[in-house]
Amino acid sequence: MSEEYDARRIENKWQQYWEEHGSFAASDDRSKKKYYVLIEFPYPSGEGLHVGHPRSYTALDVVARKRRMEGYNVLFPIGWDAFGLPAENFAIKTGRHPREVTQQNIRRFRSQLKRLGFSFDWSREIDTTDPAYYKWTQWIFLKLWKKGLAYKSEMPINWCTSCNVGLANEEVVGGVCERCGGEVVRKVKSQWMLKITDYAERLLQDLETVDFLDQITMQQTNWIGRSTGAEVDFPVYSSGGKKHCMKIFTTRPDTLFGVTYMVLSPEHPLVAELLPACENAGEVRKYVERAANKSDFERTEVVKEVSGVEFRGITALNPATHQEVPVWIADYVLISYGTGAIMAVPGHDERDWRFASRYGLPIVEVISGGDVTREAFVDIDRGTLVNSGPLDGLPPDKAIGRMVEIVEAGGYGRASVQYRLRDWVFSRQRYWGEPIPMVKCPSCGWVPLPESQLPLVLPEVERYKTTDTGESPLVLIDDWVAVDCPQCKGPARRETDTMPQWAGSSWYFLRYTDPHNDAELASQKNLKYWMPVDWYNGGMEHTTLHLLYSRFWHKFLYDIGVVPSAEPYKKRTSHGLILGENGEKMSKSRGNVVNPDEMVDKYGADAFRLYEMFMGAFDQPIPWNTRGLNGMNRFIHRIWDVAEKVSPTAEESRELTTLVHQSIKKVTGDIESMKFNTAIAQLMTLSHALNRRDEVRREDMELFLLLCNPFAPHVCEELWERLGHDTPCAGEAWPQWDEKKVRVDTVTVVIQVNGKLRSRFDAPRDMPKEELEKNAREDAKVEQYISGKTIRKVIVVPNKLVNIVAS
RNA sequence: GCCGAAGUGGUGGAAUUGGUAGACGCGCUGGACUCAAAAUCCAGUGGGGGCAACCUCGUGCGAGUUCGAUUCUCGCCUUCGGCACCA
Structure with missing residues (x-):
């Protein structure tokens, strides 16, 4: 069979074979053991695929192919996360419909992916912009609304003053608009919110039930940010003698005796309540206004400069000491965390210390061990309570529990848990997203569309740009906006906001189990069989938001009986970014994008796949180096050469048998632990050993091909066939090693x-x-x-x- | 500032229940094939010394534990990632 290795011919041949035979279609036969392998579905950008995308796809393709050989019924699907800003911005610029542009991009991505020989089940392809798909995204939203988990609230958004457009957080770079460099300010808009905070505790607790990479678990934990402490009610008196209640949250109730002043956030409702009774209302009002106009950028960037204003004529009473303390307003206290108000303990909190020093407020030591005249003493593991009545002599950790008991007994406070996690801002004032299926009726308020009217299809518009008031372009389509109220049949208006890109990706893995179902988002039968996802790999950049959002939706769907498991993903891993050849992040603007098409043209898909897996540790970021492909090309040629040495007269070599079995063991283990680079190194070592022999035994060659198959499937199938097999090696059993033969x-x-x-x-x-x-x-x-x-x-x-x- | 990960040849990276540092690649050097180039094949390749067998130094820096440390402990330095006035 002496013949030159021709990557293009072989790869075309086998890709066509797989397609014609439906080789990788997952069967819904529930009698087989299943394995669900998931990669993050791509956003089909106008730039096309770059060499970073296939890193994750190749890795899990290797896993999927190995699992099939191990006898599993494997689901390895692909689809498109196709709503999103770039297509819309492109539409604004060119006037071309985002749908048209998106479909064109999808076609390009699809053909690029097909050339790489991934074993996706293409019959289950999904597209988040397809009404048949987003019908169910809207359906989930309605369910959330009915359970009280969706609500409207005034929220500040990023507003570009020169584009007159609301921006996503990721479009604000260094405090200015990413596209035009214009000033970005906060603008308050009424927004749909999802109450993910109701699930904070379960999202945290259930991390213990899944197998996520440590780093991912840690990032999720940090993002949720659970703190335990106490809520304490401070009575507040104005000069008129009227009593108000100021509720604060603290993680350090042990320092209650060290409170020397109280602080309200400028946005706190109590501010307006107290304003008429205070002596310097004008000054206070001015401060509140100034804080409101500050952008988030200003408010957080100028970290060191603290500011505030005293509420003169107002005093708070420390319920534990019965001491009177002044009340201040300062923007270092955030309305969005805890109760939006704090008790200030400058002796033992750095921020309070800084503020007290600036404004000459007293600093009291209640934990000895530091020098509070020089800096706040915050070490919770050292020190002893002093000046604290019943707590004196206790270490801080003991004093915390004791104080909570005292506070609860006194009836002016309680143990409390707070989370850093905020509710999810769910609406966008944009065109290219799922319409939110809600109607605003002047007499009934917000009314959901009946489920029978879903999908609510995105109407055609003439222009895609947001309006000058920052509303979505949908607001201009009068005959779409005007609608009868589903409840009272009176005239009403549709919601014109659309959903964020996170929506479609929060449940897509469910749809793959039953992608063409138009009666349910997926059948119970298929969900029960396929879910949860057994192995999910994606970028580190998605380990907080996407992962948290989709876990939240999944838990909600679990609560209403739609999905069978509390967690969507059994195992989650992450890959490192592939950088440009210059070591910088790959991007069009940096001009360092490497297109996989060129690589496949020159070296073939097998060499490309091998290099993606061999180039470095899978979880580390790594610069691309096209020259590395030469080595993979040589490796494939060597495999080819070795195959030509297969001979019935070849004799067994004890040494080689040992190496073969060592290789089976090493490659099997390395794939499971995602050490693809060392798995391939082992295969290269084996190829050298085989190649050194004049004749190679057929069974050694076959084992070698089976081990290489997940990485370089085309050439392996070709050689497998040339060895005389009439069924593909993809259907063969994964080799087993013999421990006795592994040992030298x-x-x-x-x-x-x-x-x-x-x-x-x-x-x-x-x-x-x-x-x-x-x-x-x-x-x-x-x-x-x-x-x-x-x-x-x-x-x-x-x-x-x-x-x-x-x- | 806090949390986390990592520093190994010219280069990407191997090796950790402490036991031959540099597997496997890239690049480079020499050779084969070719009219020539590319591709492919063969050999060599951490630094310094020696004709050589060999000697010696060497895993960010400095200490320590040990018969033995890339691996463990302590203290620094640097890089990357995440969070960041979260009370």
């Missing part, structure tokens, strides 16, 4: 003298310690290092080394 007969034992390597000898495996020591002592080279010295100690590690300590 002869080992090299090294001899050290005082820890330095001096000599070595070969010995049969498991030679007794005494004999190893004897061999070492009699070694000629060792002689010169120990002659004339006293041997103090000899360390023998069987099958490894002998270390002689002499002086």
Whole structure:
């Protein structure tokens, strides 16, 4: 079969074969054991695929192919996360409909992916912009609304003053508009919100039930940001004698005796309530206004400069000490966390200390161990309570619990848990997204569209740009906006906001289990069989938001009986970014984008896939280096050459058999732990060993091909066929190693003298310690290092080394 | 500032229940094939020294534990990632 290796011909042939035979279509036959392999579905951008995308796809394609060979019924689907800003911005610029542009991009992505030979089940392809798909995205929204988990609220958005457009957080770079460099300010808009905070505790707790990479679990935990402490009610009096209640949250109730002032956030409702009774209302009002006009950028960027204003004529009473303390307003206290108000303990909180120092407020020490005249003493693990009545003498951790008891007994507070996690801002004032299926009726308020009217299809518009008031272009289509109220049939208006890109991606993995179902988002039968996802891999950049949002939706769907498991993903891993050849992030603007098409044209898909997996540790970021593909090309040629040496007269070599079985073991384990680079290194070592022989046994070659198949499937199928098989190697069983054959007969034992390597000898495996020591002592080279010295100690590690300590 | 990960040849990276540092690639050097180039094949390749067998230094820096440390402990330095006035 002497013939040149021709990547293009072979790859076309086998891709066509797989397509014609539906080789990788998942069967819904529930009698088989299943395995669901998931990659993050791509956003089909106008730039097309770049070499970063296939890193994750190749890795899980390797896993999927291995699982099939292990006898699993594998679901490895693909689809398009196709709503999103770039298509809309492109539409604004060119006037072309985002749908048209998106479909064109999808076609391009699809053909690019097909060339790489991934074993996707293409019959289950989904597209988030397809009304048949987003019908169910809207359906989930209605369910959320009915359970009280969707609500409208005034929220500040990023507003570009020169584009007159609302921006997503990721479009604000360094405080200015990413596209035009214009000033970005906060603008308050009424927004749909989803109450993810109701699920905070479960999203945190259930991390213990899944197998996520440690780093991912940690990031989720940090993002949820659980803190325990206490809520304490401080009575507040104005000069008129009227009593108000100021509720604060603190993680350090042990410092309650050190409170010297109180602080309200400028947005706190109590501010308006107290304003008429205070002596400097004008000053306070001015401060509140100034804080409101500050952008988030200003408010957080100028970290060191604290500011605030005292509420003169207002005092708060410390319920524990019955001491009067002043009340201030300062923008270092955030309305969005805790209760929007704090008790200030400048002796033991850095921010309070800074503020107290600036405004000359008293600083009281209630935990000894530091020097509160110089800085706040915040070390919770050291120190002793002082000046704190019943807490005196206690260490802080004990005092916290004690104080909570006192506060609860006194009836002015309670133990409390707070989360950093905020509710999810769910609406966008944009065109290219799922319409939110809600109607605003002047008499009934917000009314959901009946489920029978879904999908609510995105109407055609003439222009895609947002309006000058920052509303979505949909607001201009009068005959779409005007609608009868589903409840009272009176005139009403549709919601014109659309959903964020996160919506469609929060449940797409469910749709893959039953992608063409128009009665349910997916059948119970299929969900029960396929869910949860067994292995999900994606970018580190999605480990907080996307993962959290989709886990939230999944838990909600679980609560209403739609999905069978509380968690969507059993196992989640992440890959490192592929950088440009210059080591910078790959992007069109940097001009360092590498297109996989060119690589496949030149080297073929198999070489490309091998390089993606071989180039470095899978979880680390790594710069692309096209020259590395040469090595993969050589490797494939070597596989080809070895196949030509297969001969019925070839004899078994004990040494080679050992290497083959070692390779089976190594490759099997390395794929599971995503050490694809070392798996391929092992295969290269094996290829060299095979190639050194004049003739190769057929069974050795076959085992080698089966091991290579997940990485370089085209060439393996071709050679498999040339060896005379009429069924593909993708359908063969994954090889098993024999532990007895993995072990070598002869080992090299090294001899050290005082820890330095001096000599070595070969010995049969498991030679007794005494004999190893004897061999070492009699070694000629060792002689010169120990002659004339006293041997103090000899360390023998069987099958490894002998270390002689002499002086 | 807080949390986390990592620093190994010219280069990407291997090796950790402490036991031969640099597997496997890229690049480079020499050779084969070719009219020539590309591709492919063979050999060599951490630094310094030696004709050589060999010697010596070497895993960010400095200490420590150990017969033995890339691996463990302590203290620094640097890089990357996440969070960041979260009370």
